[in-house]
Amino acid sequence: MCSSHATVRGLLHELPTGDLDVVVVDNEASPEHLSRSTTEAVDVMLVVAEPYFKSLETARRYAGLGKDLGIANVVVVANKVRGEDDLSAIQGFCDSHDLKLLGAVPFDETLAQAERSGVPPLEHDPGAPSVRAVEGLVEHILRLAAA
Amino acid sequence: MKVSVSGKGGSGKTTISGTLARLIGRSGKRVLAVDADSNPNLALTLGLSTGSYDLINPLPHGLMEHRRVNGEVQVSLSRPVEELTQDYAVNCPDNVSLLVLGPPGGAGTG
Numbered sequence: 221m222c223s224s225h226a227t228v229r230g231l232l233h234e235l236p237t238g239d240l241d242v243v244v245v246d247n248e249a250s251p252e253h254l255s256r257s258t259t260e261a262v263d264v265m266l267v268v269a270e271p272y273f274k275s276l277e278t279a280r281r282y283a284g285l286g287k288d289l290g291i292a293n294v295v296v297v298a299n300k301v302r303g304e305d306d307l308s309a310i311q312g313f314c315d316s317h318d319l320k321l322l323g324a325v326p327f328d329e330t331l332a333q334a335e336r337s338g339v340p341p342l343e344h345d346p347g348a349p350s351v352r353a354v355e356g357l358v359e360h361i362l363r364l365a366a367a
Numbered sequence: 368m369k370v371s372v373s374g375k376g377g378s379g380k381t382t383i384s385g386t387l388a389r390l391i392g393r394s395g396k397r398v399l400a401v402d403a404d405s406n407p408n409l410a411l412t413l414g415l416s417t418g419s420y421d422l423i424n425p426l427p428h429g430l431m432e433h434r435r436v437n438g439e440v441q442v443s444l445s446r447p448v449e450e451l452t453q454d455y456a457v458n459c460p461d462n463v464s465l466l467v468l469g470p471p472g473g474a475g476t477g
């Protein structure tokens with residue numbers, strides 16, 4: 221097994237520990253973190269999906285791999301949603317593939333500005349719609365993990 | 368509790384993971400953010416200043432060891448996980464610390 225995947229896998233089996241409460245893992249785009257069981261030991265797997273076919277197809281595939289690994293809570297988070305049409309397209313896709321849509325983060329011009337200037341979203345504008353949407357996810361995620 | 372964030376390239380994984388980690392941290396929990404991307408970028412979203420990127424000491428590869436227990440081979444971390452977070456995690460704002468996985472050694476080495 222590729223050593224970096226093995227290391228993350230080993231870490232996740234033994235974390236969180238001591239004075240840590242929550243571990244958040246930002247994975248690479250490649251599905252290797254799933255096909256190599258790197259992230260099997262998590263409580264919640266968020267699959268970020270944009271409202272276009274290739275992104276949704278990827279989300280469906282990743283969610284399937286996550287479920288195969290036995291992850292209890294595999295959920296989709298819609299991102300860069302530009303309105304009702306986008307949201308209903310994602311919701312429809314999730315419904316027809318038995319995926320749970322946890323929430324939606326809107327397309328946010330302030331976020332694009334933050335990215336351009338290399339400033340974290342939270343420093344750029346803590347009240348931005350996208351930041352507020354992520355804030356809304358926190359409670360959902362904590363509740364999922366506690367269930 | 369452990370949360371993993373996946374998705375297609377460019378979908379916004381890093382922005383969502385980093386912002387999520389900080390907002391969970393602001394709620395009073397102590398958060399470890401793990402950058403498992405071989406092209407690590409999470410530090411910026413976590414609010415670490417570019418000047419302190421030099422402080423990031425990526426987790427070395429090859430921390431797993433094979434042990435034979437009752438005739439069965441078991442694979443586990445060769446060092447206690449507390450020791451690893453102590454030695455390699457960097458403190459970020461909002462109750463978050465960051466652990467970066469070592470990037471590949473260089474082009475053509477993986």
